[in-house]
Amino acid sequence: MIKLKRSRTQRTCYACGKDIEKGDQYGSMANVPGSSWTADSRPSEEIPRYAFQPFYGTVHMCEKCVEVKNDVL
Numbered sequence: 728m729i730k731l732k733r734s735r736t737q738r739t740c741y742a743c744g745k746d747i748e749k750g751d752q753y754g755s756m757a758n759v760p761g762s763s764w765t766a767d768s769r770p771s772e773e774i775p776r777y778a779f780q781p782f783y784g785t786v787h788m789c790e791k792c793v794e795v796k797n798d799v800l
């Protein structure tokens with residue numbers, strides 16, 4: 728369950744790419760490394776090494792996307 732907070736700065740929604748304006752509700756969550764594709768699925772010589780590094784960090788989502796995400800969780 729992702730809790731909504733009021734944004735003090737302008738952010739961009741990680742899920743839909745929309746701007747989250749100052750004062751809008753937003754949710755943040757830890758970004759778990761994705762499994763969209765792996766080193767085995769593409770020729771490694773064409774892809775820079777960093778592409779395989781998992782991205783850890785906190786992402787921000789707009790109110791709508793948080794609602795959708797909470798429905799799934």
Ligand SMILES: [Zn+2]
Pocket residue numbers: 740741742743744745788789790791792
């Ligand atoms: Zn969104």
